[in-house]
Amino acid sequence: MRIAALMLTLTVAPLVAAAQTMPSPVPQSEIFTREEIGHALAPPTPEAGRTAPSIANAPEDDGQWTMPSKNYASTRFSSLTEITPNNVKDLKPDFSFSLAVNKGQEAAPIVADNTMYVVTAYPNIVYALDLTKPGAPLKWIFAPKPAPASQGLACCDVVNRGGTVSNGKYIFNTLDGQTIAVDVKTGSAVWRTQLGDINRGETITMAPLVAKGRVYVGDSGGEMGVHGWIVALDENSGKLLWRGYSTGPDAQVLIGSDFKPHYPSDQGKDLGVQSWPPQAWEIGGGAVWGWVTYDPELDMIYHGVGNPGPWNNEQRPGDNKWTAGIFARDPATGSARWHYQYSPHDERDYDGVNEQILLDMPFAGKMQKVLIHPDRDGYLYVIERNTGTVLSADPFAPVNSTKGIDLQTGRPIINPAKQVRLGETVRDICPTASGGKDWNPSSFSPQTGLLYIPHENICMDWTSAEVNYIAGTPYVGALVLMKPGPGGNRGELTAWDPVQRRPAWAVKENFPIWSGTVVTAGDLVFYGTMDGWFKAVNARTGDLLWRYKVDSGIISQPISYRGPDGHQYIAVLSGVGGWAGAVVSGPVDPRDGSAALGMVNVMSDLPKYTTAGGALYVFSLPH
Amino acid sequence: MCSRFPIEVAALVAILLAGCNKGPQQALPAEQPSRPGVIDSALDPGVDHSLVTTDPRAAAYYNNADAVNTGKHLFAQYNCSGCHSNGGGGMGPDLMDDVWIYGSRLEQIHQTLVDGRPNGMPSWGNKVPDQQLWQLAAYVRSMSLPQTLAAQTDNTPSQTPAPVPPEADQGAGWAPPAATTNDYTTTIKGAD
Numbered sequence: 001m002r003i004a005a006l007m008l009t010l011t012v013a014p015l016v017a018a019a020q021t022m023p024s025p026v027p028q029s030e031i032f033t034r035e036e037i038g039h040a041l042a043p044p045t046p047e048a049g050r051t052a053p054s055i056a057n058a059p060e061d062d063g064q065w066t067m068p069s070k071n072y073a074s075t076r077f078s079s080l081t082e083i084t085p086n087n088v089k090d091l092k093p094d095f096s097f098s099l100a101v102n103k104g105q106e107a108a109p110i111v112a113d114n115t116m117y118v119v120t121a122y123p124n125i126v127y128a129l130d131l132t133k134p135g136a137p138l139k140w141i142f143a144p145k146p147a148p149a150s151q152g153l154a155c156c157d158v159v160n161r162g163g164t165v166s167n168g169k170y171i172f173n174t175l176d177g178q179t180i181a182v183d184v185k186t187g188s189a190v191w192r193t194q195l196g197d198i199n200r201g202e203t204i205t206m207a208p209l210v211a212k213g214r215v216y217v218g219d220s221g222g223e224m225g226v227h228g229w230i231v232a233l234d235e236n237s238g239k240l241l242w243r244g245y246s247t248g249p250d251a252q253v254l255i256g257s258d259f260k261p262h263y264p265s266d267q268g269k270d271l272g273v274q275s276w277p278p279q280a281w282e283i284g285g286g287a288v289w290g291w292v293t294y295d296p297e298l299d300m301i302y303h304g305v306g307n308p309g310p311w312n313n314e315q316r317p318g319d320n321k322w323t324a325g326i327f328a329r330d331p332a333t334g335s336a337r338w339h340y341q342y343s344p345h346d347e348r349d350y351d352g353v354n355e356q357i358l359l360d361m362p363f364a365g366k367m368q369k370v371l372i373h374p375d376r377d378g379y380l381y382v383i384e385r386n387t388g389t390v391l392s393a394d395p396f397a398p399v400n401s402t403k404g405i406d407l408q409t410g411r412p413i414i415n416p417a418k419q420v421r422l423g424e425t426v427r428d429i430c431p432t433a434s435g436g437k438d439w440n441p442s443s444f445s446p447q448t449g450l451l452y453i454p455h456e457n458i459c460m461d462w463t464s465a466e467v468n469y470i471a472g473t474p475y476v477g478a479l480v481l482m483k484p485g486p487g488g489n490r491g492e493l494t495a496w497d498p499v500q501r502r503p504a505w506a507v508k509e510n511f512p513i514w515s516g517t518v519v520t521a522g523d524l525v526f527y528g529t530m531d532g533w534f535k536a537v538n539a540r541t542g543d544l545l546w547r548y549k550v551d552s553g554i555i556s557q558p559i560s561y562r563g564p565d566g567h568q569y570i571a572v573l574s575g576v577g578g579w580a581g582a583v584v585s586g587p588v589d590p591r592d593g594s595a596a597l598g599m600v601n602v603m604s605d606l607p608k609y610t611t612a613g614g615a616l617y618v619f620s621l622p623h
Numbered sequence: 624m625c626s627r628f629p630i631e632v633a634a635l636v637a638i639l640l641a642g643c644n645k646g647p648q649q650a651l652p653a654e655q656p657s658r659p660g661v662i663d664s665a666l667d668p669g670v671d672h673s674l675v676t677t678d679p680r681a682a683a684y685y686n687n688a689d690a691v692n693t694g695k696h697l698f699a700q701y702n703c704s705g706c707h708s709n710g711g712g713g714m715g716p717d718l719m720d721d722v723w724i725y726g727s728r729l730e731q732i733h734q735t736l737v738d739g740r741p742n743g744m745p746s747w748g749n750k751v752p753d754q755q756l757w758q759l760a761a762y763v764r765s766m767s768l769p770q771t772l773a774a775q776t777d778n779t780p781s782q783t784p785a786p787v788p789p790e791a792d793q794g795a796g797w798a799p800p801a802a803t804t805n806d807y808t809t810t811i812k813g814a815d
């Protein structure tokens with residue numbers, strides 16, 4: 001009888017709403033204006049010269065695309081001019097190729113010696129395609145077979161951001177922590193080096209940088225309590241040359257007598273220990289999962305450092321150095337030259353790992369060597385890259401978590417209204433945890449002088465909670481629920497003028513833009529949307545000139561190259577996923593707003609627009 | 624004996640033995656080591672129906688409000704929520720829908736917790752007291768119960784977990800019995 005009664009109860013239980021509720025956008029009144037919080041050390045002096053990368057950092061374009069960032073300057077600028085605003089309407093798919101992996105595809109296709117190389121999300125399969133033959137047939141497939149358990153350690157989908165061709169090898173990383181060099185002729189491994197340990201939460205998702213015979217690789221795992229690091233490997237042997245940690249004693253961080261940080265708060269002994277509670281630095285995150293940039297002119301590498309762990313900041317009082325900042329290091333020894341901390345004592349998961357673009361730019365009446373970095377914290381930083389001095393910092397996305405960057409101290413000005421406290425929900429914090437923008441890189445055109453920033457318009461509610469450290473499990477301690485920023489459009493493409501410190505134009509998108517951009521000498525910007533449109537807009541006006549719907553949302557890095565026939569091609573991977581697309585590439589349930597670290601709250605409608613997929617698309621004009 | 628699970632359901636043994644004598648089943652090994660345990664696959668060769676085992680240790684965790692509430696706290700304490708969120712998933716799969724890769728019965732969920740699973744689920748068997756693993760299993764099973772889903776008042780589910788009724792485990796575990804699940808993911812309507 002009792003069971004029968006219970007069965008009845010089950011049958012008549014009321015149904016909850018089938019779709020999760022989309023939260024209201026944060027009101028515009030919550031956001032500071034650019035004029036209120038943007039700062040620079042001097043007013044604009046555009047007459048002092050034209051902004052462009054140096055020849056050393058961006059050599060003359062050979063029509064190939066051998067590294068994800070195109071060149072050391074990381075401009076992602078293609079000098080090809082066949083495709084123009086006038087004829088782009090005729091752009092047609094040339095061929096496509098299934099990647100056989102339906103997870104978030106974040107990589108850039110690589111083109112070298114008339115061969116295209118693509119690496120997929122886990123299980124990180126590499127395909128080499130022969131561009132000299134019709135339909136680009138397979139030359140070889142390399143399957144590294146990473147440990148399946150590594151899938152359980154990837155915070156934000158099992159992504160991979162690409163490989164690089166150098167000296168006859170395709171060099172890439174695997175989710176389970178290996179760096180592998182594959183012979184481009186034979187498709188077999190020349191060397192493989194195990195760098196990460198999944199039982200300490202370490203995975204690798206970043207694209208390695210190869211420069212001057214060395215391969216630079218960093219770990220992922222900022223949500224797993226890793227002790228973050230960057231290494232240099234010998235390009236020919238895969239042998240470890242040096243390893244620099246992001247936290248800990250100076251000896252581990254590779255801080256020595258060469259270290260000359262510009263700001264007083266970065267000066268002192270063993271700050272990577274002193275700015276933490278005892279031992280907390282050992283599990284303090286600081287993963288190096290973003291972009292590493294080499295500067296042949298100054299012979300330095302620059303790399304961002306990820307968020308401190310756990311997200312609950314009350315478990316780690318102090319500045320938590322050297323997390324959420326950027327290092328300049330000696331490429332041969334790893335020895336640190338300077339550091340700048342974008343977010344001291346980060347309270348919101350503002351990793352400092354986004355791209356840095358190396359340019360010569362007029363500032364204060366003279367040409368200066370700068371790096372330009374649009375950060376998770378919503379500010380576009382222009383940094384003099386010899387010394388690590390911030391020249392200007394302006395919001396490119398909605399910001400209220402801080403009230404600007406104090407250019408005397410280098411520190412963000414805290415907004416007490418948005419400071420998080422244990423057990424208390426702080427609402428409408430902008431930008432959200434994934435930032436004003438995330439990892440997906442901008443491009444820069446020396447023709448227009450504009451930076452094309454693909455980014456988000458998302459904010460969040462945040463509740464901190466106590467969390468235990470258990471090796472190999474998440475170390476987060478926050479309940480996050482994301483929501484659209486002002487206006488409700490969750491994404492935006494902003495063309496930013498770094499000299500005038502203001503946007504030239506912006507295009508709104510319904511979903512956050514999780515793809516990179518590429519800009520061409522034909523004055524076109526290409527990018528993809530999470531609902532599967534691949535688009536070309538006019539680089540000078542932002543006008544939409546062409547679009548093509550692919551099989552799944554786009555979160556990868558488009559490129560432009562010259563084919564063996566001399567014509568210009570555009571290539572991109574489809575395959576939605578990543579942090580923002582986990583609700584589709586999951587399995588993730590849209591009814592749980594806190595799923596995927598709170599991202600699902602603002603992305604629950606994505607399954608109505610796209611399904612998981614994964615393919616390479618190559619486009620050209622009819623010829 | 625060709626059954627791996629002869630001890631739990633005595634009535635089935637005769638059927639199984641009969642099956643072993645039929646022609647096609649002769650391809651199976653005539654003798655299998657007898658191992659009482661949890662069925663990890665919905666495929667059960669050699670018989671024309673699924674076997675249902677019952678771990679006697681599971682009994683105490685049905686109709687047990689304490690178990691699901693304690694399980695809810697343990698779920699956060701052991702960082703389960705770091706991967707599975709409040710049932711919606713993220714680094715790990717969601718747990719609040721009606722898809723059960725390794726089975727929905729309490730003993731099957733318990734087994735997943737004890738042994739781990741190859742694609743990233745850690746093994747907790749020697750690290751967490753067994754009673755807590757059963758409490759966690761009960762909470763996980765509760766996430767997709769109609770009452771638990773109906774109690775969701777905002778975008779954070781699984782905050783008021785209903786006790787697991789015994790009839791939730793009447794099936795073999797891969798297709799929960801009718802009215803013990805509440806699925807909304809079977810049909811997704813496109814955007815306008």
